[in-house]
Amino acid sequence: xxxxxxxxxxxxxxxxxxxxxxxxxxxxxxxxxxxxxxxxxxxxxxxxxxxxxxxxxxxxxxxxxxxxxxxxxxxxxxxxxxxxxxxxxxxxxxxxxxxxxxxxxxxxxxxxxxxxxxxxxxxxxxxxxxxxxxxxxxxxxxxxxxxxxxxxxxxxxxxxxxxxxxxxxxxxxxxxxxxxxxxxxxxxxxxxxxxxxxxxxxxxxxxxxxxxxxxxxxxxxxxxxxxxxxxxxxxxxxxxxxxxxxxxxxxxxxxxxxxxxxxxxxxxxxxxxxxxxxxxxxxxxxxxxxxxxxxxxxxxxxxxxxxxxxxxxxxxxxxxxxxxxxxxxxxxxxxxxxxxxx
Amino acid sequence: xxxxxxxxxxxxxxxxxxxxxxxxxxxxxxxxxxxxxxxxxxxxxxxxxxxxxxxxxxxxxxxxxxxxxxxxxxxxxxxxxxxxxxxxxxxxxxxxxxxxxxxxxxxxxxxxxxxxxxxxxxxxxxxxxxxxxxxxxxxxxxxxxxxxxxxxxxxxxxxxxxxxxxxxxxxxxxxxxxxxxxxxxxxxxxxxxxxxxxxxxxxxxxxxxxxxxxxxxxxxxxxxxxxxxxxxxxxxxxxxxxxxxxxxxxxx
Numbered sequence: 001x002x003x004x005x006x007x008x009x010x011x012x013x014x015x016x017x018x019x020x021x022x023x024x025x026x027x028x029x030x031x032x033x034x035x036x037x038x039x040x041x042x043x044x045x046x047x048x049x050x051x052x053x054x055x056x057x058x059x060x061x062x063x064x065x066x067x068x069x070x071x072x073x074x075x076x077x078x079x080x081x082x083x084x085x086x087x088x089x090x091x092x093x094x095x096x097x098x099x100x101x102x103x104x105x106x107x108x109x110x111x112x113x114x115x116x117x118x119x120x121x122x123x124x125x126x127x128x129x130x131x132x133x134x135x136x137x138x139x140x141x142x143x144x145x146x147x148x149x150x151x152x153x154x155x156x157x158x159x160x161x162x163x164x165x166x167x168x169x170x171x172x173x174x175x176x177x178x179x180x181x182x183x184x185x186x187x188x189x190x191x192x193x194x195x196x197x198x199x200x201x202x203x204x205x206x207x208x209x210x211x212x213x214x215x216x217x218x219x220x221x222x223x224x225x226x227x228x229x230x231x232x233x234x235x236x237x238x239x240x241x242x243x244x245x246x247x248x249x250x251x252x253x254x255x256x257x258x259x260x261x262x263x264x265x266x267x268x269x270x271x272x273x274x275x276x277x278x279x280x281x282x283x284x285x286x287x288x289x290x291x292x293x294x295x296x297x298x299x300x301x302x303x304x305x306x307x308x309x310x311x312x313x314x315x316x317x318x319x320x321x322x323x324x325x326x327x328x329x330x331x332x333x334x335x336x337x338x339x340x341x342x
Numbered sequence: 343x344x345x346x347x348x349x350x351x352x353x354x355x356x357x358x359x360x361x362x363x364x365x366x367x368x369x370x371x372x373x374x375x376x377x378x379x380x381x382x383x384x385x386x387x388x389x390x391x392x393x394x395x396x397x398x399x400x401x402x403x404x405x406x407x408x409x410x411x412x413x414x415x416x417x418x419x420x421x422x423x424x425x426x427x428x429x430x431x432x433x434x435x436x437x438x439x440x441x442x443x444x445x446x447x448x449x450x451x452x453x454x455x456x457x458x459x460x461x462x463x464x465x466x467x468x469x470x471x472x473x474x475x476x477x478x479x480x481x482x483x484x485x486x487x488x489x490x491x492x493x494x495x496x497x498x499x500x501x502x503x504x505x506x507x508x509x510x511x512x513x514x515x516x517x518x519x520x521x522x523x524x525x526x527x528x529x530x531x532x533x534x535x536x537x538x539x540x541x542x543x544x545x546x547x548x549x550x551x552x553x554x555x556x557x558x559x560x561x562x563x564x565x566x567x568x569x570x571x572x573x574x575x576x577x578x579x580x581x582x583x584x585x586x587x588x589x590x591x592x593x594x
Contacts, residue, residue, distance in 0.1 A: 023528065050565070050566075051560075051563040099563060100429050100562075100564070101429070121564070121565075122546070123545070124545075125539055144563065146564050146566070148529075148533050149537060151540035151541070175504075221510065222505070222506060224502050224505055224538075224542070225506040225510075233519065245541050246505075246538045246541040246542050248483045248502045250500075250502050268543075270546070272537070272541065274540070275502075275534065275537070275538055275539040295370035297498055322390060
């Protein structure tokens with residue numbers, strides 16, 4: 001099934017496209033999806049958490065692909081970015097949300113052309129803008145993530161996400177595979193059993209669940225520095241530890257030495273809250289450490305860009321095959337060398 | 343007497359000995375052994391970069407088969423200075439005394455600002471210039487401001503430590519400085535901080551500011567910060583922005 005059909009079939013309305021690094025190929029992925037939607041006569045809405053569609057990258061000064069849109073699509077972009085777009089548009093709403101490039105404006109495309117997208121930067125404003133795009137008639141809203149930001153892919157904001165990765169992550173293909181696999185793993189963690197989920201939802205704080213169903217709430221301001229305290233409160237009766245907020249390397253290091261580690265499950269809010277060193281994470285998993293999530297993120301596909309702007313590239317076939325091997329069951333698309341799907 | 347040649351701002355190019363001679367001095371290293379062939383390679387490369395009359399004026403054997411060059415060349419391109427527009431934090435900056443008055447009148451409590459140079463960066467010049475008592479270039483730092491509790495965490499601070507400190511001290515604003523970078527690691531550091539702050543559900547409660555020679559207001563906003571301050575920014579600029587934002591975002 002083609003990616004766009006999967007999106008339609010699952011009734012996903014908002015899709016985030018996030019990159020694991022700058023220049024991982026987010027824009028190419030977005031263009032591919034826009035073209036597919038156009039072929040299927042689906043009206044899409046487009047916005048971005050950063051700036052996109054500009055011809056020259058702000059950081060690396062390298063050339064970037066333009067974004068082409070056709071009549072009937074919807075766009076949420078900042079005023080100055082709109083003035084730089086060649087597509088003819090009709091203004092539907094001025095949102096009052098400000099960005100470096102002016103207020104975010106919602107428009108309908110009247111005549112095909114290139115656009116520059118610069119949408120809201122905060123996750124909360126993004127949620128509002130996506131709602132408005134749907135209100136005006138967008139059947140699917142694509143949110144292009146800025147640089148390597150991922151907060152927008154939180155299930156609180158989008159229904160599913162597409163992860164763009166590629167050679168830019170490292171000169172060593174093994175590292176690219178490892179980093180991508182880690183990210184996909186964090187996103188697609190198993191959802192915790194529903195009765196446990198209900199308990200933690202009610203507590204809504206970092207807390208420890210015991211066998212008998214009682215919870216202990218450690219007196220900490222943030223789990224970033226609260227690892228030691230959490231560690232002391234874990235005993236042989238502990239079944240789950242829920243961390244509200246960021247799960248960092250510091251926290252995992254505190255938990256690493258806990259002798260009850262094997263018996264407990266760590267519960268995260270969702271995959272975007274995990275910020276750990278890959279080696280530490282994998283090492284602990286080998287020791288029997290289990291992690292589940294409150295909210296699973298649907299990873300629809302992983303797109304590949306085998307070329308790095310730093311001047312090196314991978315064999316695209318080899319990269320695709322290796323990626324398919326470590327991520328079984330996930331659609332892998334090489335959108336740069338040719339995004340043809342079977 | 344010949345009149346002084348006037349600068350055409352729509353077509354500016356480098357100045358060497360005379361206006362518009364386009365003279366540029368540059369240096370780079372090539373991974374080839376020192377010698378005449380290396381110099382010729384450097385010359386040809388500079389020609390490909392678009393320099394007229396490229397010349398190697400100095401070269402040095404770096405050992406291990408690498409050579410360092412200093413070159414001259416004439417740049418043939420021009421830039422229209424009059425059409426340039428760089429987004430900056432657009433507001434009227436207050437002086438120190440005005441900021442202090444503003445805090446006393448509008449916020450009526452101490453404003454807590456935590457600053458650090460994050461990641462592997464050990465260069466504190468930027469954060470020190472903004473935060474330290476003595477300040478920089480005749481502009482006192484935030485530590486000198488009445489009504490501002492400035493906490494400078496120094497260099498090589500991890501994003502985790504910085505957020506923990508901000509939570510512990512009930513900070514109103516976080517200042518991050520990134521001076522030296524390799525392979526754009528400063529961008530990865532800066533986005534990780536925003537992501538962690540979003541994860542901790544603190545983004546709406548904090549003013550987030552970054553600064554450094556490679557940071558523009560444009561880039562900062564793209565990364566999810568409230569503002570970015572480049573070279574030539576002083577403590578009173580940052581302080582003006584932070585206190586006004588506290589009032590605007592209703593974080594009093």
